Amino acid sequence: NGGWAVALTTLMNERAAIGGGGTGGGSSGGADLSRLVALAQHLGVAGDPLIRQEIADTWINLRVARYNNERALAKIRSGQPPGPELSIAKLTLTENLRRTAELAAHILGPRITADSGEWGTFAWSKFLLGAPGMRVAGGTDEVMRNILGERVLGLPKEPPEPQ
Secondary structure: OOHHHHHHHHHHHHHHHHHHHHHOOHHHOHHHHHHHHHHHHHHOOOOOHHHHHHHHHHHHHHHHHHHHHHHHHHHHHOOOOOOOHHHHHHHHHHHHHHHHHHHHHHHHHHHHHOOOOOOOOHHHHHHHHHHHHHHOOOOOHHHHHHHHHHHHOOOOOOOOOOO
16 A cells, blocks of 8 residues: 555655754754864864864765765755665764764863863763764664665675574
């Protein structure tokens, strides 16, 4: 009766909405990175080579996510059905959230544990606590990897658990 097709379409739309957050803008992308750069400058750690490298790596990954999402949107706008790009976008988002959260923790150091009243320090608590939850939304990261491996890369399915 077409129920499975409806369910898959719904999941793809959810993944598109979730994965679109990894484009490099908004609360999960470039805006947060800009705030982190400002925080690193404020705390005097912007010159640390490790932090500079983490910022560069995060920026690159956000940019790649943006281009992948733009490609997926162009495909949908041209009338083609969504493909694996949306599953990739969802995985990219959660990876970028993880990366950004780790960068925030690295920049803040021990300041991350309590509200010291210092500018920009406690503002990251909600982000850091919420980022891991996105790994479950729209299908867990593990399920997304299985889908991509089996349906896109043609890898064999996982063997069933013995009864």
